Amino acid sequence: MASQTPPPLTDVAIVLVAAGRGLRAGGPVPKQYALLAGRTLLAHTIEALAVLGAPIQPVIGSGDAALFDAVLATLPASSRALCRPAVVGGDTRQASVLAGLEALQPTKPHIVLIHDGARCHPSAGLLTRAVEAARLYGAAIPGLAVSDTIKQIDAQDLVIQTPERATLRAVQTPQSFAYSLILAAHQRAIQKKIDNLTDDGAVAEWAGHQVHVFPGEATNLKVTEASDFAVMERLMSADLSDIRVGQGYDVHAFGSGDHVWLGGVKIPHTHALIGHSDADVLLHALTDAILGALADGDIGSHFPPSDPKWKDAASDQFLRHDVELVRNRGGIIAHLDGTLICEAPKVGPHRDTIRANIAKICALPLDRVAIKATTSEGLGFTGRREGLAAMALATIRLPYSAS
Numbered sequence: 001m002a003s004q005t006p007p008p009l010t011d012v013a014i015v016l017v018a019a020g021r022g023l024r025a026g027g028p029v030p031k032q033y034a035l036l037a038g039r040t041l042l043a044h045t046i047e048a049l050a051v052l053g054a055p056i057q058p059v060i061g062s063g064d065a066a067l068f069d070a071v072l073a074t075l076p077a078s079s080r081a082l083c084r085p086a087v088v089g090g091d092t093r094q095a096s097v098l099a100g101l102e103a104l105q106p107t108k109p110h111i112v113l114i115h116d117g118a119r120c121h122p123s124a125g126l127l128t129r130a131v132e133a134a135r136l137y138g139a140a141i142p143g144l145a146v147s148d149t150i151k152q153i154d155a156q157d158l159v160i161q162t163p164e165r166a167t168l169r170a171v172q173t174p175q176s177f178a179y180s181l182i183l184a185a186h187q188r189a190i191q192k193k194i195d196n197l198t199d200d201g202a203v204a205e206w207a208g209h210q211v212h213v214f215p216g217e218a219t220n221l222k223v224t225e226a227s228d229f230a231v232m233e234r235l236m237s238a239d240l241s242d243i244r245v246g247q248g249y250d251v252h253a254f255g256s257g258d259h260v261w262l263g264g265v266k267i268p269h270t271h272a273l274i275g276h277s278d279a280d281v282l283l284h285a286l287t288d289a290i291l292g293a294l295a296d297g298d299i300g301s302h303f304p305p306s307d308p309k310w311k312d313a314a315s316d317q318f319l320r321h322d323v324e325l326v327r328n329r330g331g332i333i334a335h336l337d338g339t340l341i342c343e344a345p346k347v348g349p350h351r352d353t354i355r356a357n358i359a360k361i362c363a364l365p366l367d368r369v370a371i372k373a374t375t376s377e378g379l380g381f382t383g384r385r386e387g388l389a390a391m392a393l394a395t396i397r398l399p400y401s402a403s
C-alpha cells in the first residue's frame with residue numbers, strides 16, 4: 001500500500017523469475033498468469049515486490065510477452081514504472097535467473113533479490129530482512145523451521161535416514177545476495193554445466209560461499225497446486241476485508257444522430273444521446289458507482305464538464321481512471337452490476353458485447369460483470385423515449401485501514 005512505501009533503494013534490484021511453464025490444474029495458461037482474487041498471480045507478486053521501490057527485472061517464458069504485457073496493464077503506474085523490460089528465460093531455472101542477472105548489469109546494483117513469481121505474498125518486512133541480510137552476509141535465504149519430521153528415502157521408498165529436525169529449514173524466496181557474488185556463481189555454474197540446482201542459495205553454496213538463513217514467513221507460500229490457489233485466495237481476501245458497495249445513476253437525453261454509445265460499444269439508433277462527452281450513460285453510472293464505493297467524489301468532480309479536455313471524450317477512460325484509483329488504494333473491484341433503462345434501442349442483441357467490453361476495460365473476469373436492461377413500460381421520460389437512464393452498483397474490496 002502506498003502509505004507503507006519506504007524511500008526507494010537505489011542500490012537494490014530484484015530478479016523476478018516467472019518463466020515456468022507449469023499450468024494451474026485445468027488452466028490454459030502458465031500458473032503465474034492464472035487469476036487469483038480477481039488478478040493474475042504475477043500482478044499480485046509484482047505489487048508485493050513494488051513496496052521496496054527497487055527496479056524489478058522480470059524473466060518470462062518465450063511466447064509469454066503478450067500475457068506479461070496484459071499483467072503490466074493491470075498494475076498501478078507506480079508499480080509498472082519499476083518493471084524493466086522483461087527478458088526471456090532459459091530451459092532451466094538457473095538459466096532464467098542468469099538471464100535476469102545479466103539484464104541488470106547496466107544498472108550496477110550492489111544487492112539483488114531473486115524471487116519466484118509464484119510467491120505472491122511476501123510481506124514488506126520479509127523483503128526488508130532479505131536486503132539487510134544480503135548486506136551483512138553477502139548470501140542469504142529465508143527459511144522456516146520444519147514441524148514435520150523429514151525422511152530421506154531411496155528409489156524403493158525405503159528410508160535411508162532421518163535428519164535431525166532442529167537442523168532443517170524449508171527455504172523460500174526472495175533469496176538475497178551481493179550482486180557480483182551471485183552473478184559470478186551463476187555464470188560459473190553454467191560454464192561447468194551444473195544446471196540442476198533448484199534455488200540460488202544452492203548456486204552460492206556450490207560456488208563455495210557461506211549462505212546465511214534468515215526468518216522466512218509461513219504466509220509466503222509458493223502457489224503451485226490448485227489447492228494452493230484456494231489457500232492464497234483466502235489469505236488475500238482476509239487482507240481485503242474492507243468491502244464497500246457504491247451506486248451510480250445517470251441520464252442523457254436523446255437528440256439527433258444515428259448511434260448511441262453504451263458500455264463503450266457503438267450501437268446504431270434513430271437518435272444519439274446528448275452530452276459533453278460521448279454520453280455513455282452506462283459507463284458514467286459505473287464510474288460513479290466505483291467512486292461512490294471509494295467515497296471519492298463523483299464523475300463531475302474528477303472530470304469537470306467545464307474542462308474542454310472532456311468534450312466528446314470516450315467514456316472508457318473515466319472507468320479506467322476509477323480502476324486505477326482502486327488499485328492505488330491496494331484494492332480490487334469485486335463486482336460490477338449495471339442496468340440500462342430504455343424502450344429503444346434494444347439492448348439484448350448487444351448485451352454480451354457490452355459486458356465483455358466492460359470486463360476488458362476493468363481487466364475483470366467476465367463473471368464479475370453483470371449487465372441488464374429493462375424498459376419502463378412506457379412510463380416516464382424513458383417510456384416516452386426522451387432519454388436513456390442507467391443504474392449501477394460496484395462492489396470493491398480494500399485493505400482494511402482504521403483511518
Ligand code: MG
Nearest residue numbers: 250251281284
Ligand atoms: Mg453522464
